[in-house]
Amino acid sequence: MAGISDRTVGRLIRYHRLLDALAERGVSTVRSHELAQMVGATAAQVRRDLMAVEYSGRPMRGYGVTELMASLHGFLDEEAGKRAALVGVGNLGRAIIAYLSGRRPGLSIEATFDTDPAKFGASSDERVCFPLSQLAPVVRERRINVGIITVPAAAAQSVGQALADAGVRGIVNFAPVSLHVAPDVHVEYIDMTISLEKAAFFASHAHTQHGTGPH
Amino acid sequence: MAGISDRTVGRLIRYHRLLDALAERGVSTVRSHELAQMVGATAAQVRRDLMAVEYSGRPMRGYGVTELMASLHGFLDEEAGKRAALVGVGNLGRAIIAYLSGRRPGLSIEATFDTDPAKFGASSDERVCFPLSQLAPVVRERRINVGIITVPAAAAQSVGQALADAGVRGIVNFAPVSLHVAPDVHVEYIDMTISLEKAAFFASHAHTQHGTGPH
C-alpha cells in the first residue's frame, strides 16, 4: 500500500468499472487477457496491477468477477463516501454536476461555491451554492474531501489553496493552470484544451504513433 | 519528429501557452527553471523537452520568449487550423462548446452531430447540428481532423469507429470506455469519473504521495 503508482490506480478503477458491467451481465469469471483488451492494455499489465490488491485468489479459469470486484472495491475504499465540493458554477461546472448526477453513486457533490451573488442559494440541481468566502466552514462541516475546480484560470490557484487550507486533500482541476499546493494534496488535471491540441498534433504526425493508453 | 513522447508533447503545449501569457505581459526572456516551476516540473525536464524543438537557440539569460514561442508554434504546427467535430450534443457537449468558444482560437468546432432529431438544425451557439448519419460526408466536406466524443458510453465505440472511418485521426473521448480503433488514430481520454476517483483515493491514502504531474 505504500507505493502504488498513479497509473496503476487509474487502471484498477477501470477494471472495477468493467467488472461491475460484467457482473450486471451475469458473467461470473474473467481472464486477464479479456480485461486487458477491454481497457486496451496487455494481459501481463493487468496481472501486475492486480498484484496490488488483496485478492490474489486465482481459481483456474480466470478471476471470479464478484470476488475481484469486492477486493477492488475494498482496496479503493469506495465505502468511504466521496464527498465533493465544486467551485465555480459556470457552464462547465453545471455540466459536470449534471454529468455526475447521472452516474452510479459513490461520489456526491455536497456543496457548490461561486463568487457571483446571483448564484447563491438554491442553484443548479437544487444544490445550495455558497459564497466562496464560506468555503472553509462548509467544507469542514460537511466533511468534504474532494474539490473540483471549474473557475477561470486566473482564480484557480487561490481556490486550490483555499481548498487545501480547508483540509481537502484531493482536487480535480479543470482550469488550464498548474496548481501550487502542499505535496500531500493530490491534484488531478483535466485540461481539455491540451487534450485537444495533443489529439490534433498526433493526428497530423500519425507515424502510426500509438494512442495514449486510457487516461 | 520520429519518436516524440506523448508526455513531452503535453508539456510543450503547456510551455507554449505559458510563453503566450508571458509575451502578453511584456516579458522577453525566460529561464528553464522559471518555466519549470510554472508547469510544476524540473528545469532539466524543461530543457530536455525543448531539445525536441528546432529552437536550440539559447542566448545567455534564458530563452527568448517570442522566438521560443514561434518555434513551438511551428513545431506543434498550430498553423494548420484544427477543425473539430463534436458528437453528442448533451449537457456536457454543450458545455464544452461554450467553454472552447471563450478560448483563443486555433481550434474551431466546425460541426456537431447527434441522433436526436430535436437537436438538428441551428442548435447550440448557432452551430448547425447534423444527424449522425451525415457524419462521413460532413467531416470530409469540412475537412475536419479532430473528433470530440461526448455521447453515452454505450454509443462511444461506434461513434469512434465512424469518426475513424471518415478519416479523423485525432479523437478526444469523454465517454468512460476505451476505444478500439486503428493504431494510427490517436485517442485522448478524458474521464471525469476516474479522475474524481483517483483524487479521492490519493486524498485518503496521502502518504505524502506526490500529485500527478500536470495532465
Add this chain to the structure above:
DNA sequence: TCTTGTGAACAAATTCACAGCG
C-alpha cells in the same frame, strides 16, 4: 557566475518468460 545542452546514471513502468497449479 549564470544558464544552456546533453551524455550518463537513475528510476519507473511495462513486457517477457517461465514456474506452478488445477
Add this chain to the structure above:
DNA sequence: CGCTGTGAATTTGTTCACAAGA
C-alpha cells in the same frame, strides 16, 4: 493444457552533473 503470479529483462521517462558559452 490454459491460466495466474512474479522474478528478470527491457523499454521509457526523468534527473544528475558537467562542459561550454557569454
